[in-house]
Amino acid sequence: EQNENQPQPLKGKRILITAGPTKESVDVVRYFTNHSSGKMGYALAQEAKKLGASVTLVSGPVQLDPVPGVEVVQVTTADEMYEAVIDRFEEQDMVIKAAAVADYRPKDAINQKLKKKDGPLVLELERTKDILKTLGEKKDHQYLVGFAAETNDLIHYGRQKLEKKNLDAIVVNDIGNQHIGFQSDENEVHVLTRSGQEKALPLGSKQDIANQLFEIFIEDMMGETN
Ligand code: CTP
Numbered sequence: 001e002q003n004e005n006q007p008q009p010l011k012g013k014r015i016l017i018t019a020g021p022t023k024e025s026v027d028v029v030r031y032f033t034n035h036s037s038g039k040m041g042y043a044l045a046q047e048a049k050k051l052g053a054s055v056t057l058v059s060g061p062v063q064l065d066p067v068p069g070v071e072v073v074q075v076t077t078a079d080e081m082y083e084a085v086i087d088r089f090e091e092q093d094m095v096i097k098a099a100a101v102a103d104y105r106p107k108d109a110i111n112q113k114l115k116k117k118d119g120p121l122v123l124e125l126e127r128t129k130d131i132l133k134t135l136g137e138k139k140d141h142q143y144l145v146g147f148a149a150e151t152n153d154l155i156h157y158g159r160q161k162l163e164k165k166n167l168d169a170i171v172v173n174d175i176g177n178q179h180i181g182f183q184s185d186e187n188e189v190h191v192l193t194r195s196g197q198e199k200a201l202p203l204g205s206k207q208d209i210a211n212q213l214f215e216i217f218i219e220d221m222m223g224e225t226n
């Protein structure tokens with residue numbers, strides 16, 4: 001439901017958000033994935049919608065309810081996410097890459113069931129394409145936000161990723177923090193912007209964090225165009 005008193009600073013803006021993990025096949029019955037729940041990305045989509053944006057959510061496999069009023073594009077692999085995001089990039093005003101994309105996939109996915117043998121199994125993995133880095137190279141008018149999952153030297157690695165991928169802002173997750181598991185409804189993050197801001201958002205619900213993040217992005221985005 002739309003609250004009439006809710007200010008809509010993102011009215012007329014298109015925002016694409018990616019969420020959740022990707023899943024890469026090893027054989028017909030097995031796959032590689034990661035612990036992402038998708039909750040942060042879905043919370044961002046809900047918040048963007050509330051703020052008046054036209055929202056597209058490119059989602060990996062998650063156990064979450066769809067967000068009302070938000071277009072969802074379901075993907076499974078990093079490659080599918082790449083295609084879905086690149087195809088829609090040009091018309092976006094903002095892209096937020098909250099998804100936990102696989103960095104590697106099995107080089108030759110086997111279209112049968114792999115049978116066990118004596119001794120160890122060696123699987124060759126190859127790199128996936130870096131979606132965010134590609135967006136950073138392509139971007140002209142878009143405000144581009146990345147996420148970073150780090151266990152140590154958060155700010156240092158966050159700043160490095162922001163520069164390397166040509167981002168406007170990066171949200172750094174401390175995945176070494178024992179209080180906030182991957183499935184948690186809460187999060188605690190650091191936000192770094194290209195314009196030099198550095199903010200710590202203390203522990204709060206992912207919805208609340210999403211709300212505060214948009215406040216920062218919107219202010220930063222407006223500042224850039226003035
Ligand atoms: N990302 C992406 N495509 C990939 C890998 C990552 O778009 N193939 C994006 C993620 O969605 C995230 C950001 O890049 O917004 C940072 O992801 P992260 O895993 O923290 O960093 P990497 O660059 O993959 O480096 P590393 O995992 O080695 O720390």
Ligand code: CA
Nearest residue numbers: 100101102103
């Ligand atoms: Ca990675």
